[in-house]
Amino acid sequence: MHDIRAIREAPEAFDAALARRGLSAQSPAILALDEARRACISWSEAALAERNAASKEVGAAKARGDDAEFERLRALVSERKDEIARLEDEAKEKDAALRDLLAGIPNLPYDDVPDGADEADNVELHRWGSPRAFDFAPKEHFEITGIAPGMDFETAAKLSGSRFVLMQGAVARLHRALAQFMLDVHTEENGLTEVNGPVLVRDETMYGTGQLPKFGEDSYATTNGWWLIPTSEVSLTNIVAGEIVEEAALPFRYTAHSLCFRSEAGSAGRDTAGMLRQHQFEKVEMVSITHPDQSDDEQKRMLRCAEGILERLGIPYRTVVLCTGDMGFGARRTYDIEAWLPGQNTYREISSVSTCGDFQARRMNARFRPEGGGKPEFVHTLNGSGLAVGRCLIAVLENGQEADGSVVLPQALHPYMRGASRITPEGTLA
Numbered sequence: 566m567h568d569i570r571a572i573r574e575a576p577e578a579f580d581a582a583l584a585r586r587g588l589s590a591q592s593p594a595i596l597a598l599d600e601a602r603r604a605c606i607s608w609s610e611a612a613l614a615e616r617n618a619a620s621k622e623v624g625a626a627k628a629r630g631d632d633a634e635f636e637r638l639r640a641l642v643s644e645r646k647d648e649i650a651r652l653e654d655e656a657k658e659k660d661a662a663l664r665d666l667l668a669g670i671p672n673l674p675y676d677d678v679p680d681g682a683d684e685a686d687n688v689e690l691h692r693w694g695s696p697r698a699f700d701f702a703p704k705e706h707f708e709i710t711g712i713a714p715g716m717d718f719e720t721a722a723k724l725s726g727s728r729f730v731l732m733q734g735a736v737a738r739l740h741r742a743l744a745q746f747m748l749d750v751h752t753e754e755n756g757l758t759e760v761n762g763p764v765l766v767r768d769e770t771m772y773g774t775g776q777l778p779k780f781g782e783d784s785y786a787t788t789n790g791w792w793l794i795p796t797s798e799v800s801l802t803n804i805v806a807g808e809i810v811e812e813a814a815l816p817f818r819y820t821a822h823s824l825c826f827r828s829e830a831g832s833a834g835r836d837t838a839g840m841l842r843q844h845q846f847e848k849v850e851m852v853s854i855t856h857p858d859q860s861d862d863e864q865k866r867m868l869r870c871a872e873g874i875l876e877r878l879g880i881p882y883r884t885v886v887l888c889t890g891d892m893g894f895g896a897r898r899t900y901d902i903e904a905w906l907p908g909q910n911t912y913r914e915i916s917s918v919s920t921c922g923d924f925q926a927r928r929m930n931a932r933f934r935p936e937g938g939g940k941p942e943f944v945h946t947l948n949g950s951g952l953a954v955g956r957c958l959i960a961v962l963e964n965g966q967e968a969d970g971s972v973v974l975p976q977a978l979h980p981y982m983r984g985a986s987r988i989t990p991e992g993t994l995a
Contacts, residue, residue, distance in 0.1 A: 566927035567667050569599055582673040585680055585889040591670055598666060602659035609652035616645035668772070669779050671894045672924040678898050681888025687901070688888065693872065694881030696905050701968040705908030706959045707839040710970025712736060714992035716840070728829065730840045735988045739961070739974070740847070742981035744822045744954045747849040747874055751951055755870045757820035757851060762800035764824055765791040770803045773929035775895035785826050793826035798948040801852035805944065806929035810854075812936045815944065816863060817854040820951060822847065840955050841913065847954040853947040856933065857923065860945035864920040867949045868900050871916040874952055878975040880960045881905040883912050897922045902952075904960040915956045918949030 572579045576592035583591055619641045626634040679688045707716055715736030721729035732740055751757040771777040771792050776784055776799065785793040794800060801819045810817075825848050836842035851870060855863045868884070875882045887899040896919035903912035923943035926932070932941035965973040970990035979986055985994035 566664075566924060567670060567673075568923075568927065569595070569663070569667070572596065573599070579673070583670070585674055585678075586671060586892070587682065587890055588671075591666075595663070595666060598659060598663045602656055602663055605652045605656035605659060609649050609656060612645045612648045612652065616642050616649065619645070665778070668928070671892075672897050672921060674889045674892060674896075675898045678892070679886060679888045680890075682890040683888075684891045686888040687885040687891055690884045690886055690900070692881070692883040693876060694879070694905070696881050696907060697964060699907065703907035703963060703966060705839055705906075706962045708908070709962060709966050709972060711972055711988045711990045711992050712962055718840075725844075727837070728842065728844045730843065735985075735992055735994045736958075738982065738994065739978070739988070740954060740958050742978050743957050743961070744847060744849055746978060746981055747951060747954070747957075748820065748822055750874060750877070751820040751849070751851065751870060755818075755820075755873075757818045757870075760797075760801060760804075760819050760821045762797060762821055762823070764794050764797075764800070764826075766794055766799055766803070767791065770799060770806070773803050773806050774799050774925050775928065780894065783828055785828060794823065795827045796825050796848060796948075796950075797821040797823040797850040798852055801850060802854070802925060802946050802948065803929060805854050805926075805931040807931070809932045809934055809941050810944070812856060812933050815854065815856045815933060816859060817852075819852045820849060822849045822954070839959070841959060843955065849951050849954060851918075851949045851951040854931070855945045855947065857942070857945050860920050860922065860947060863945075864898065864900070864918060864947055867947060867951075868902075868918045871902055871918060871949055871951045874957075875902065875904060875915070875960075877977045878957070878961060879977075880957075880964055880975075882915070887917075893917070893919060895919070895921045895924050897924070904956065906960060906963050907966075908963040913956065915960065916950035916952050918947070920945065920947045922946075 572592055572595055576596060580590040580592050619638045623635060623638045623642065626638055679686065681687065706712060715732055715734045717731040717733065721731040748759060752759050765787065768777060771784070776795060784795050801821055805817065825846050827844060829842060829844060851867055853863050853867060872882065872884065882902050882904050885901050885903065887901055892899050899917055899919040901914050902916040904915040906913050922945055925946045926943040931944050933944050934941050961975060962972050967973060972988040974982060974986055974988070982994060987995050989995050
């Protein structure tokens with residue numbers, strides 16, 4: 566949510582920032598609605614003052630026997646009462662319309678975010694690791710001989726339709742191991758607090774992080790008013806919704822492993838093979854709630870937390886900063902980490918680490934009380950994948966595959982696999 570006062574003070578700067586995201590000027594419509602709303606409030610206050618003054622004079626007119634003045638004043642009080650009710654209703658309607666308008670406008674990019682139209686304009690920052698030189702043509706994850714027995718798309722389609730998978734045996738065990746490994750690193754080494762939260766949330770919870778009202782079609786709603794979370798960012802960030810926390814308590818750093826659900830409404834025909842883009846998937850999420858002065862450093866910290874997982878697994882990756890045209894709705898700056906997938910011979914996104922400034926905090930009314938006193942201020946919120954478990958599974962399988970259809974597992978996962986170091990061509994652990 567945007568600060569209406571900031572738009573009033575610098576409408577040109579607001580529109581210029583939106584233009585970087587490819588949007589037309591919004592301030593004229595916003596300011597016109599804001600002016601009409603404030604006019605209703607001003608007229609209502611003037612009418613209230615006139616009614617109160619007339620109410621005080623009614624008794625005096627009656628006492629001195631001035632019936633004509635008494636009737637005039639009484640009629641004026643009644644008239645102003647009706648006028649105040651009408652103006653207050655109009656002000657509420659315009660306030661709701663203004664909030665709806667502001668709620669549909671994306672966050673403003675930071676000045677250091679590169680301009681661009683789409684992912685082709687993202688800027689690479691660095692790479693880690695070198696893609697393995699195979700002496701055979703590497704396969705995609707679902708084509709690997711030893712993986713096929715444990716990655717069943719046909720049965721999943723029978724149960725649920727397309728874009729679901731039924732994992733079994735060694736593949737299911739490896740998927741679980743990856744999530745456990747990520748949680749252990751984040752909680753024991755990166756200082757995050759593990760949370761196990763709900764995956765069903767209310768409208769206001771989705772609104773707080775920006776999924777509603779604009780992107781409802783991207784998520785699934787139940788028939789009794791809940792939403793299935795598209796990411797546990799929704800649950801974790803809203804922990805502070807409606808709260809005023811002490812400055813000394815910041816930052817809050819959370820992590821959660823959860824099921825996630827997305828309709829993939831805008832991705833028709835993309836990544837239909839395998840489990841790269843699913844309606845149901847799992848992710849280990851990171852969320853930080855910080856003081857505004859700490860949010861830039863916190864984003865860099867979270868980025869390193871996510872990169873570190875891939876480095877321990879030996880997965881080559883590259884990190885890019887997203888351009889203005891490729892950023893998500895609520896982000897002011899986003900770094901994407903893209904893992905090397907030899908089966909596709911390309912890098913694919915495995916984590917996005919975004920800072921939202923006070924955009925989500927305003928929607929949630931999440932604030933902190935300064936240590937030195939003064940008015941509560943809005944916190945800053947950040948989120949990032951640490952990592953997407955299914956995509957990490959794909960990266961491990963494709964980078965570890967052998968010519969005979971087996972898969973060599975990263976050493977960091979051996980303790981989570983009861984010492985197993987590979988998946989055999991038959992699909993068993995060894």
